[in-house]
Structure formats: C-alpha cells, structure tokens
Amino acid sequence: xxxxxxxPAAWGLALVQGLLFxxxxxxxxxxxxxxxxxxxxxxGAPLLQPYxxxxxxxxxxxxxxxxxxxxxxxxxxxxxxxxLLAGAVVPLLAVNLPTAAIADVIxxxxxxxxxxxxxxLAGMDAGTAxxxxxxxxxxxxxxxxxxxxxxxxxxxxxTAHSTNLSSVVAYQLDAGLVLRPSYLFALLGLVLVxxxxxxxxxxxxxxxxxxxxxxHEAMILEYSGRHLALMEGAAQLKLMIxxxxxxxxxxxxxxxTEFTPAALLLGLVAITAKLALLGVLLAVxxxxxxxxxxFRAPEFLNMALLFSVLGLLSHVxxxxxx
Amino acid sequence: xxxxxxLALTHLSLVLLLVAxxxxxxxxxxxxxxIFFGVLLLASLSALVxxxxxxxxxxxxxxxxxxxxxxxxxxxxxxxxxGFFLALIGLISTAVSLYGPDYLLEHRHDRTALGHLxxxxxxxxxxxxxxxxxxxxxxxxxxxxxMSLASYFLVVFRHEQAANRRAxxxxxxxxxxxxxxxxxxxxVLASFxxxxxxxxxxxxxxxxxxxxxxxxxxxxxxxxxxxxVPLHAWLPEAHPVAPSHVSALMSGVMLKVAVYGxxxxxxxxxxxxxxxxxxxxxxxxSVSALMGVLxxxxxxxxxxxxxxxxxxxxxIIFIGLGLGIIFxxxxxxxxxxxxxxxxxxHCLNHALFKSLLFLGAGAILHTSHERxxxxxxxxxxxxxxxxxxxxxxxxxxxxxPPFNGFVSEWLTFQTALQAWSLEGGVMRSLIPIAAAMLxxxxxxxxxxxxxxxxxxxxxxxxxxxxxxxRPTPLGMRLGQGLxxxxxxxxxxxxxxxLQLLDAVxxxxxxxxxxxxxxxxWLWLTPxxxxxxxxxxPIVVIALAAVWLLGVWWLRRLAVNRIRVYDPWxxxxxxxxxxxxxxxxxxxxxxxIRRIFGVLFHLDERVERGEEIRYQLQVGDRAWxxxxxxxxxxxxxxxxxxxFLQSGQVRVYLGGALMTLLVLLWLIS
Numbered sequence: 001x002x003x004x005x006x007x008p009a010a011w012g013l014a015l016v017q018g019l020l021f022x023x024x025x026x027x028x029x030x031x032x033x034x035x036x037x038x039x040x041x042x043x044g045a046p047l048l049q050p051y052x053x054x055x056x057x058x059x060x061x062x063x064x065x066x067x068x069x070x071x072x073x074x075x076x077x078x079x080x081x082x083x084l085l086a087g088a089v090v091p092l093l094a095v096n097l098p099t100a101a102i103a104d105v106i107x108x109x110x111x112x113x114x115x116x117x118x119x120x121l122a123g124m125d126a127g128t129a130x131x132x133x134x135x136x137x138x139x140x141x142x143x144x145x146x147x148x149x150x151x152x153x154x155x156x157x158x159t160a161h162s163t164n165l166s167s168v169v170a171y172q173l174d175a176g177l178v179l180r181p182s183y184l185f186a187l188l189g190l191v192l193v194x195x196x197x198x199x200x201x202x203x204x205x206x207x208x209x210x211x212x213x214x215x216h217e218a219m220i221l222e223y224s225g226r227h228l229a230l231m232e233g234a235a236q237l238k239l240m241i242x243x244x245x246x247x248x249x250x251x252x253x254x255x256x257t258e259f260t261p262a263a264l265l266l267g268l269v270a271i272t273a274k275l276a277l278l279g280v281l282l283a284v285x286x287x288x289x290x291x292x293x294x295f296r297a298p299e300f301l302n303m304a305l306l307f308s309v310l311g312l313l314s315h316v317x318x319x320x321x322x
Numbered sequence: 323x324x325x326x327x328x329l330a331l332t333h334l335s336l337v338l339l340l341v342a343x344x345x346x347x348x349x350x351x352x353x354x355x356x357i358f359f360g361v362l363l364l365a366s367l368s369a370l371v372x373x374x375x376x377x378x379x380x381x382x383x384x385x386x387x388x389x390x391x392x393x394x395x396x397x398x399x400x401x402x403x404x405g406f407f408l409a410l411i412g413l414i415s416t417a418v419s420l421y422g423p424d425y426l427l428e429h430r431h432d433r434t435a436l437g438h439l440x441x442x443x444x445x446x447x448x449x450x451x452x453x454x455x456x457x458x459x460x461x462x463x464x465x466x467x468x469m470s471l472a473s474y475f476l477v478v479f480r481h482e483q484a485a486n487r488r489a490x491x492x493x494x495x496x497x498x499x500x501x502x503x504x505x506x507x508x509x510v511l512a513s514f515x516x517x518x519x520x521x522x523x524x525x526x527x528x529x530x531x532x533x534x535x536x537x538x539x540x541x542x543x544x545x546x547x548x549x550x551v552p553l554h555a556w557l558p559e560a561h562p563v564a565p566s567h568v569s570a571l572m573s574g575v576m577l578k579v580a581v582y583g584x585x586x587x588x589x590x591x592x593x594x595x596x597x598x599x600x601x602x603x604x605x606x607x608s609v610s611a612l613m614g615v616l617x618x619x620x621x622x623x624x625x626x627x628x629x630x631x632x633x634x635x636x637x638i639i640f641i642g643l644g645l646g647i648i649f650x651x652x653x654x655x656x657x658x659x660x661x662x663x664x665x666x667x668h669c670l671n672h673a674l675f676k677s678l679l680f681l682g683a684g685a686i687l688h689t690s691h692e693r694x695x696x697x698x699x700x701x702x703x704x705x706x707x708x709x710x711x712x713x714x715x716x717x718x719x720x721x722x723p724p725f726n727g728f729v730s731e732w733l734t735f736q737t738a739l740q741a742w743s744l745e746g747g748v749m750r751s752l753i754p755i756a757a758a759m760l761x762x763x764x765x766x767x768x769x770x771x772x773x774x775x776x777x778x779x780x781x782x783x784x785x786x787x788x789x790x791x792r793p794t795p796l797g798m799r800l801g802q803g804l805x806x807x808x809x810x811x812x813x814x815x816x817x818x819x820l821q822l823l824d825a826v827x828x829x830x831x832x833x834x835x836x837x838x839x840x841x842x843w844l845w846l847t848p849x850x851x852x853x854x855x856x857x858x859p860i861v862v863i864a865l866a867a868v869w870l871l872g873v874w875w876l877r878r879l880a881v882n883r884i885r886v887y888d889p890w891x892x893x894x895x896x897x898x899x900x901x902x903x904x905x906x907x908x909x910x911x912x913x914i915r916r917i918f919g920v921l922f923h924l925d926e927r928v929e930r931g932e933e934i935r936y937q938l939q940v941g942d943r944a945w946x947x948x949x950x951x952x953x954x955x956x957x958x959x960x961x962x963x964x965f966l967q968s969g970q971v972r973v974y975l976g977g978a979l980m981t982l983l984v985l986l987w988l989i990s
Contacts, residue, residue, distance in 0.1 A: 061885055065889035066889075069700075102864075114722045120776070124781065124904075127781030127903075128889050128892075132905025135772060135910070140917070146761060147758055150757075151754070151758050157739055163854040164854055167852055305758070309755065309758050313754060316747075316753075320750065
C-alpha cells in the first residue's frame with residue numbers, strides 16, 4: 001500500500017482519470033440521446049450539445065426561490081462534489097490507482113446516498129408540491145435500489161475477498177471468463193439498479209418536465225443557472241459511473257494493469273467501446289419500453305433486489321465450498 | 323495495571339452524583355439548577371476521564387466490605403470494557419449538563435419539579451455508572467434497579483396526563499420483567515461458579531445446555547431493556563414523554579448500558595460461545611433494525627420517531643454482536659473481533675447522534691411546545707444553529723460519509739462480507755440476508771431523515787408557535803454543538819478511535835485489530851489493506867476542495883448574481899404557494915407505506931362530507947401478534963389459579979405451610 005500511495009505518477013494519473021470522467025460524462029449522455037433520436041427516425045442533436053447547454057447555464061444568472069433556505073444554495077455543490085468523488089474512485093482506465101484505496105464500493109454507495117440526501121432536501125426546500133413529490137419518490141426508489149446495488153457488488157466482493165473496486169476488477173482479470181450463476185444474477189441486478197438510479201425509462205423519464213410521474217426532474221425544478229448546471233452535471237456523471245461500473249466490473253478486459261502509455265491507450269479505447277455499446281443498449285431499451293406507473297416501479301426494484309440477493313446466495317451456497 | 327488516580331476519579335464521580343442528588347432536594351431555589359448541572363458536569367467529566375484512562379490501560383478495582391451483605395461484599399471493577407461504557411456515559415451526560423439549565427428555564431420557579439427532575443436525573447446517571455462499574459452480580463442488580471427506578475420517575479415526570487402514567491407503568495413493568503430474567507441468568511452462572519463475583523462466574527464450567535439457558539435468559543433480559551423487537555413496546559411510549567434531556571440520556575446511554583450488560587454476560591462471563599446464539603442474535607437484530615426503521619418512517623411525532631430509530635440502531639448493534647459471536651464461535655477470531663468492535667463503535671455513534679437529535683427535538687419543544695412534524699416547518703431560518711446541528715445528526719444517523727454512523731455500518735458490512743470463511747451453509751446464507759436487511763435499513767433511515775429534516779426545518783411553518791420559534795439559548799447550543807462536533811470527528815478519524823477501542827477485544831480475547839490501523843491514521847483497513855480501505859480525512863478534504871474550487875471558479879463567471887424570486891413550481895402557482903400546499907410527513911412516506919403495508923396495522927379512513935377528511939392511524943403489529951396473546955394467556959392462567967383465592971385466612975396459612983415444607987424437603 002505504502003509504495004503505491006507515495007508514487008506521484010500514480011496520483012497524477014488518478015487525477016487525470018478523474019478529469020476524464022468529468023469531461024466525458026456529457027458525451028455519454030449526448031451519445032445515448034443521439035442513438036435514441038436515430039432509432040426514432042430523428043436526426044438528433046450533435047454530440048457537443050450537452051457541453052453547450054452546460055456552458056449556457058453557467059453563463060446565465062441564477063434564480064432562487066424566496067422561500068428557500070441556505071441549504072438550497074449549498075446542495076448543488078455537495079451533490080456534484082459527492083458524485084465527482086464517486087467517479088474518482090471507480091477504475092476507468094487503469095486498476096491499482098491510489099484513489100481506489102480512498103473508498104471502497106460501500107463508500108461509493110455512501111457517496112451516492114450523500115448526494116441524494118441533499119438533492120432530495122433541496123427538492124423539498126422550496127416547499128412546492130412538485131419538489132416534495134419528487135423527493136418522496138426518489139427516496140422510495142433509492143430505498144430499494146441502494147440495497148440491491150450493495151448486494152450486487154457484494155457478490156463480486158465476496159468472490160474477490162475484497163470490497164476494493166480495483167481489487168475486484170483485478171481479480172476478474174486474473175480469473176478470466178468463468179460463467180458463474182452468481183455473476184449473471186449480480187449483473188442483472190446491477191443493470192436494473194443502474195436504470196432506476198440514473199432515472200431512465202421505465203422508472204423515470206429524463207426527457208420530460210411535465211409529467212406527473214417524474215422523479216429527478218421534479219426535484220431540480222426550482223434550480224436555474226449554474227446551480228442547475230451542477231445538478232445536470234451530477235446526473236450525467238452518475239450515468240457515466242454506472243456505465244463504467246457495469247462495464248469494468250463484469251467485462252474488465254482491456255483495462256490497464258500497468259501505467260505504460262500503450263496500456264493506458266488500450267484502456268481508453270476499451271472503455272470507450274464498452275460505454276458506446278452500453279449506450280446503444282440503453283437507447284434501444286428506452287425506445288422499446290414504455291415508462292411504468294410509479295407503483296409498478298417498486299416491483300421493478302424488488303426484482304433487482306431479488307436478483308442481487310439470489311446472486312449473493314448462489315455464490316455463498318454453490319460456489320464457495322466448490 | 324491498577325491506577326489509584328483512575329479509582330479516585332471514579333469515586334469522585336460517584337460522590338459528586340450523590341451530592342448533586344442531595345443538592346436537588348435541599349439546595350436553595352434561586353439559580354439552583356446552575357449549581358446542580360455544574361456538579362453533574364464535573365461528575366460526568368471525571369467519569370469520562372476515568373473511562374478513557376481504563377481504555378488506555380489504567381484499570382482499577384476495589385472491594386467494599388462496608389457495602390453489601392457481610393458475606394457478599396460489593397466489588398468495583400474498571401476494566402477496558404467498563405471503561406468504554408463509563409466514558410460513553412460521561413460524554414453524553416457532559417453534553418446534557420451543558421444543555422440542561424436553559425432547557426429547564428420554564429420550570430425555574432417550580433421548586434418541586436426541579437427537585438424531582440434533579441434528584442432522579444442524578445440517581446439515574448449514578449445507577450448507570452454503577453451498573454458499568456459493578457464487579458459482582460449483587461452490586462450489578464442493585465445498580466440496575468436503581469437505574470430502572472430512577473428512570474421510571476423521570477418518565478412519569480408529567481404525570482398529570484393519563485397517557486404518560488400508562489407509558490411509565492408499561493416501562494416499569496417491562497423493566498422489572500427484564501430484571502427478573504437477568505437475575506435468573508446470573509443465578510445460573512453463580513450456581514456453577516460458586517459465587518456472585520464476576521471473577522468466580524468467569525471460572526464456572528457450564529455444560530452447553532446450561533450455557534444456552536444462561537444465554538437465553540440474558541438475551542431476553544438485556545434485550546428487553548435495549549428494546550429489541552418484539553420487546554421494544556415500552557420504548558416508543560416511554561422516551562417521548564420524558565423531558566428531552568432525559569430522553570437523550572435514556573436513548574443515548576441507558577440502552578447502551580443494556581448492551582454493556584449483554585456483552586459482559588455473554589462475551590466475558592459465559593466465555594465459550596456457541597454459533598447458534600450468534601444466529602439468534604443476528605436474526606433478532608436484523609428484524610429489529612428493519613422493523614424499527616419502518617415504524618419510525620410512519621411516525622410524525624418527532625420524539626416517538628426518534629425512539630423507533632433507537633430500536634433500529636440497537637438492531638444494528640446486535641447485528642454486529644451476532645456476527646461477532648458467529649465468527650468467534652467458528653474459530654475465526656479476526657472477523658469476530660471486528661464484529662464486536664463494529665458494535666462498540668456503533669454504540670458510541672448512536673449515543674452521540676441520538677442524543678444530539680433528542681436535544682434538537684428538545685430545542686424545538688422548548689421554543690414552540692411542538693412535537694408534531696406536521697405542524698413544523700421553516701425552523702432552519704428561525705433557529706439556524708439547532709438546524710445545523712440537527713442536520714449533522716440526520717446525516718450521521720443516515721450512515722452517510724464522512725460522518726460517524728457510516729463508519730460503524732461500514733465495519734459491520736466488512737464483518738458480514740467475511741461470511742465466505744465460514745463452514746456451515748446456514749450461516750453462510752443467513753449472513754448475506756442480514757447484510758441485505760442492514761442495507762435496506764440504512765436506505766430507509768436516510769428516507770426517514772430526509773422526511774424529518776425537510777418537513778421540520780425547510781420551507782414554511784405550518785403553525786403559529788413554530789412560525790414564532792426563537793433561536794436556541796447558548797447553553798443548549800453548546801450541548802448540541804459538542805455532540806455534533808464529536809459526530810464529525812468520530813466519522814473523520816476512525817483510526818484513532820479504533821486504537822482506543824482495541825483495548826476491549828484485547829482484554830476479552832487477547833486479540834485485537836492490529837491490522838486496522840497499521841497504515842497510519844489516514845487509512846482505515848479493518849482486516850487488511852487489500853480487503854478494504856477507507857480514508858475519511860481524504861474524503862473530507864476532497865469534498866472541501868471541490869466546493870472551494872467550484873465556488874472560486876464560479877465567482878469568475880461573467881454573471882454571478884443570484885436573483886431572489888417567487889418559486890416557479892412549473893408555472894402552477896399564481897403567487898407564493900401556501901404552507902398548507904407543501905408535502906406533509908404522512909404524504910412523504912405514503913409510497914413506502916403502500917409497499918410495506920402488510921407490516922403495519924393500518925387504519926386509514928377517508929370521510930367525504932362537506933370537506934374531505936383523511937385520517938390515518940399506524941399501529942404496531944407487535945401488540946396484536948405478541949403482547950395481546952401473552953396478555954390473554956396470563957389472564958387465562960390467572961383465572962385458573964383464581965380458585966386458590968378463597969378469602970379464608972386458614973387456607974392461605976395452610977398454603978404457606980405446605981410451600982415451606984416442600985422447600986425444606988427440596989433443600990434437605
């Protein structure tokens with residue numbers, strides 16, 4: 001541990017990786033939107049559109065409801081900061097980076113929870129009915145999604161005997177492609193959680209503002225200007241984090257295990273390809289599926305939780321002794 | 323190592339508590355409460371220092387021939403385990419002593435009320451300290467009863483209302499039944515060990531069956547006091563009706579004293595653990611955690627809600643203890659010790675944040691006389707300091723990084739994730755399910771505290787007294803601020819605390835978590851650096867850096883003005899929405915109520931008359947499923963043996979004589 005932590009090059013690389021996370025997140029969102037538009041026979045906005053939107057929001061004056069408290073102003077920074085921190089600890093290009101040691105996968109879930117806590121409070125702060133509704137629903141979704149997320153990653157953590165994401169990925173690389181029932185369940189669970197947590201169809205619809213079933217958009221309704229930009233940025237980051245989690249934990253091939261330029265380049269190409277593929281899959285799923293009624297969402301999430309727990313159980317019962 | 327200074331400090335604390343109790347009764351009225359709480363503060367501080375001293379290895383023990391029975395002297399033992407809990411008592415009562423004088427301002431002219439509260443508060447703290455310090459079962463039981471009775475008189479403080487008297491009676495009844503179980507448990511150990519001193523009990527050799535009997539008695543007895551489901555019914559009744567600083571002590575400390583009793587009895591005195599016990603403890607703990615948080619979500623009385631959260635957190639502590647027993651009994655000392663340490667850590671954390679939240683609830687009660695969430699709102703602007711401290715409490719109890727609740731839940735998860743090293747399939751599959759329930763509990767707790775904070779502290783007040791709430795007085799702010807600061811510190815510097823806590827497993831099993839702090843104060847690595855690591859200080863620094871960079875960068879934008887305007891609300895509101903239009907606490911949890919509906923006893927009514935009225939009663943299923951059947955059995959049994967009550971003295975005397983003869987025959 002000590003040699004790893006004292007290496008400035010590794011810290012530099014970790015910083016670069018965090019920045020890459022930050023810069024690439026809007027691109028992934030744009031890519032999903034673009035593919036979705038194509039599937040719906042639309043031309044779609046260019047891939048740089050989210051960057052332009054964010055730039056526009058940063059340049060605008062921020063409006064704040066007079067009924068809010070100081071928490072409303074602080075929340076975007078905390079939400080964005082905790083999401084960025086979550087991104088910084090996920091292995092994107094390379095394993096064994098020092099940032100991965102700062103926080104393991106439980107802390108990662110904790111970062112999400114911290115962001116969500118302030119997001120929902122900010123939604124309630126203005127006191128409008130929409131904000132309260134969004135907050136209440138977000139807490140419903142997350143109350144079921146968070147345990148499912150933890151259980152899904154615990155399946156892998158128990159296999160690798162470590163909750164450290166980097167160790168899990170490294171273990172997967174070493175073990176090679178072994179088709180275990182527990183992985184399949186965990187993968188299914190994690191995908192369902194990712195859909196729910198990033199507010200995608202069929203749980204929430206990221207493209208609408210005026211629908212009674214909306215969740216995420218209802219909470220950030222009162223935000224504008226730079227605060228809105230931070231909130232939007234955090235949502236884009238979250239999508240990216242879940243994408244990277246799914247691709248690098250379950251399909252780690254290509255990720256750099258040593259810090260040479262060639263390996264890192266390969267890692268970059270690999271993760272880009274993986275995320276592009278995931279984006280296409282997400283867009284297809286969002287085109288084929290319809291949004292569910294809110295009270296169908298718990299069934300969806302219960303299924304995610306069930307898959308994850310089944311994954312963990314099949315691991316401890318079938319695979320540990322064998 | 324026997325330290326006379328630590329012993330002297332312990333004695334000082336006990337004597338000061340007696341002085342405080344006397345002062346409350348005979349002291350002069352004017353400004354008397356300041357002196358009372360000053361003495362209490364000194365007593366608490368010396369207990370804190372003595373406890374820390376014991377944790378650092380300066381233990382103490384003494385025997386008092388003057389106290390107790392001629393052949394059964396009282397013993398005082400201050401080992402690291404006792405030291406930890408003594409420090410905990412000292413810490414929370416320090417905060418309470420700072421908070422108390424201002425909280426009792428409204429009673430300043432009421433001689434009886436102050437005397438009553440002061441006398442029993444001092445005796446209550448004294449009782450708790452003595453329980454922890456007791457070195458034999460006799461002194462333990464006397465102290466235990468002192469604690470129970472003193473707290474009964476504190477619960478019954480506002481005895482004008484029948485509901486409070488009922489709650490206090492329920493509390494007394496369950497405390498007495500619990501005490502009986504503990505007494506029987508000690509009886510089993512004492513008869514095998516040949517003495518009531520803990521040293522003798524430790525030497526006792528028990529058959530597995532008798533050990534299990536002793537364990538069962540202790541689990542029921544201490545579990546009843548700690549508030550494990552289904553023995554928790556007294557808790558949500560008794561905690562809300564006591565004055566808030568007493569609620570803080572009861573919930574923050576007294577429940578921990580019960581946990582102490584359990585740890586002392588099972589881990590120390592019985593000694594040889596059996597994994598089946600761990601399975602029972604784990605299962606009951608998981609159910610308590612989940613049911614506690616679900617019932618808490620349904621409450622809109624703030625103090626009642628906090629009381630249900632105590633059930634939840636006690637459940638989490640017992641999950642840690644159950645894991646500890648399972649691993650220790652299966653010959654895996656390292657994860658076992660980790661489970662115990664996680665439980666101890668959560669004891670400390672729960673004491674800190676629950677007392678903080680109760681003091682916050684007390685501050686609201688103090689200024690607005692309001693406990694109902696549905697009538698609060700906008701308090702963050704009316705009482706900013708209490709709002710800030712309460713937020714810290716909410717973040718801590720919701721197990722969010724970088725606060726303290728997260729660290730102990732993280733440690734518990736790390737213990738659970740060692741399930742692969744166990745042999746039996748039962749345990750291996752039970753532990754993941756318990757971990758899933760713990761994860762669900764954590765997420766639901768966050769939902770609950772979003773509700774509490776959002777409804778009580780944000781936006782607009784829903785009633786006149788709350789709208790006119792005034793900032794909290796300095797003393798009360800100090801008490802809350804101290805606890806809030808400690809919540810943050812215990813979350814950011816877990817390695818230092820773990821080093822302190824390490825003395826407890828070292829004492830009990832001769833093994834500690836040496837690896838946990840091996841990589842310096844920055845890195846918490848409970849089992850090994852590869853298994854898991856967490857660097858809370860870096861998290862805090864990184865969050866602060868993102869914030870500062872963000873603010874600095876945004877300041878350089880062309881437009882950095884903020885315009886304050888009416889809420890937009892999707893264009894629906896023609897003017898500022900009214901307070902009655904905001905989401906209520908009941909509405910906030912409606913989706914969760916719908917999903918987990920089977921677990922509650924719901925009485926939902928909609929009356930459609932001139933105006934639509936909606937009524938909702940959420941009852942505890944434990945009453946219907948557990949207490950009422952028990953009550954029916956007791957009633958039926960009482961009717962059966964009622965024929966003995968003939969009303970004739972001769973028959974009674976005959977019965978007494980027969981009993982005496984049978985007893986004489988038994989012991990001859």
